[in-house]
Amino acid sequence: MRTPGGRSSGECLTRRTALHCLALSMATGMFGEGGPAFATGVDSARPREGDRLVAEDSEGKPKALQLLDIKIGDKPFGAFPFNPADGIKREGSRLNRIILVRFDSSELTPDQLARSADGVFAFSGVCPHRGCDVTEWNDKDRMILCYCHLSQFDPRNQGAVFAGPAPRPLPILPLKSEQSEIVIAGEFSSEPGGAKAID
Numbered sequence: 001m002r003t004p005g006g007r008s009s010g011e012c013l014t015r016r017t018a019l020h021c022l023a024l025s026m027a028t029g030m031f032g033e034g035g036p037a038f039a040t041g042v043d044s045a046r047p048r049e050g051d052r053l054v055a056e057d058s059e060g061k062p063k064a065l066q067l068l069d070i071k072i073g074d075k076p077f078g079a080f081p082f083n084p085a086d087g088i089k090r091e092g093s094r095l096n097r098i099i100l101v102r103f104d105s106s107e108l109t110p111d112q113l114a115r116s117a118d119g120v121f122a123f124s125g126v127c128p129h130r131g132c133d134v135t136e137w138n139d140k141d142r143m144i145l146c147y148c149h150l151s152q153f154d155p156r157n158q159g160a161v162f163a164g165p166a167p168r169p170l171p172i173l174p175l176k177s178e179q180s181e182i183v184i185a186g187e188f189s190s191e192p193g194g195a196k197a198i199d
């Protein structure tokens, strides 16, 4: 069997070609077989409106994220942006790492809901203190937590610093949903990354 891009199903077994085949199948669904040309490789450009989000499944294959993949109260879910127009995952820069957390929509204000995709919020996955990966969750206060020096960030208050030494909020990435899919609705609120010189 061959994909719309002419690859055989066997060629889709490696990680790189699986990503390319995912791009082909996603874009074919959205644009039809006469859609835009595709490229391979990685992209360092920051996420932008219209990008989707992908993560690796349990076998290390790329998976386009749906709203149902993100559970209320779970620790941050790691992902990278994916440009469906050219079939490229924006993983060329570590600063494009994104984390997702979810709240019950019924407890959010209209402003909070407007920044989320049905209660799913996206933030930079790189701590603005010294640049560690942000991976943890304070379930009691429902805050995003960086284990390196215990900075905490408030996901319902645009990533504001709740505790710890971080000098600025965790950059937020606005989201929307389209047919149960998580879609990026704009740019990071500020440039992601850690400060260079913090005591």
Ligand code: FES
Pocket: 127, 128, 129, 130, 131, 132, 146, 147, 148, 149, 150, 151, 164, 165, 166
């Ligand atoms: S690097 Fe995150 S708190 Fe220091």
